[in-house]
Amino acid sequence: MKRExxxxxxxxxxxxxWQPAKCIHAAVCVKMLPEVYxxxxxxxxxxENASVAELKKQIDACPSGALSYTDxxxxxxxxxxxxxxxxxKNGPMLIKGDLKIKGVDGAIEIKSGMTAICxxxxxxxxxxxxxxxxxxxxxx
Numbered sequence: 001m002k003r004e005x006x007x008x009x010x011x012x013x014x015x016x017x018w019q020p021a022k023c024i025h026a027a028v029c030v031k032m033l034p035e036v037y038x039x040x041x042x043x044x045x046x047x048e049n050a051s052v053a054e055l056k057k058q059i060d061a062c063p064s065g066a067l068s069y070t071d072x073x074x075x076x077x078x079x080x081x082x083x084x085x086x087x088x089k090n091g092p093m094l095i096k097g098d099l100k101i102k103g104v105d106g107a108i109e110i111k112s113g114m115t116a117i118c119x120x121x122x123x124x125x126x127x128x129x130x131x132x133x134x135x136x137x138x139x140x
Contacts, residue, residue: 011047014055015070018045023066024092024116025131032058063094064129065114090139092116092129101127 009016029037035049036058047055052071059067083097099111115128119140122132132138 007045009043009045009047011055012052013072014047014052016045016047016055016059017068017070019066019068021066022064022116023131024064024129025134026063026088026091028061028063029058029067032061063088063092063114064116068113087119091133092119103127 004019004021007018007020009018030039033050033054036046036055038044038046050058056069056071059069062068083095083099085093085095087093093116095111095115095117096113099115101109101111101115103109117127118125118129118132120133120136120138122136122138123130124132
C-alpha cells in the first residue's frame, strides 16, 4: 500500500495540514494567497506571510480538502451542517461534509471535509478527481 504524505505547518495555534495526494491543482490557494503558497519554492507554504484568519479563509476554500487545519477549538458536529455539493465549471463535483463511500469492490471509505468527485472520466483515482480534467480539456 502506498504511504500517503502529510505535512504540517504551524502558525500560532493554527496547524495547517497538507495532503498532496488529495490535491487537484485548482490553484485556489495560490490565487488567494500568493504570498503564502508558491509551488516553485521549498517549502512551498510560508504561513508566516498571512494572518491566521486569512489562512483559515483560504483553507476553507480549498476545493479538494488537500489543505485543512486544526486550531485547538472544537469543530462543528457533522449533524449540525448539511452535506453540500457543488459542481466546478470544467472540473469535479465538490462534496463538503462527512461521506461513506462504497467502492465497486465493496470496500468502504469514510471521507470528511471536502471531497472532489471526478466528472470527466479521466481520473486515475476514480471516483476521486486527480486533476485530469485540466489535462484532457474537459468542459462541463
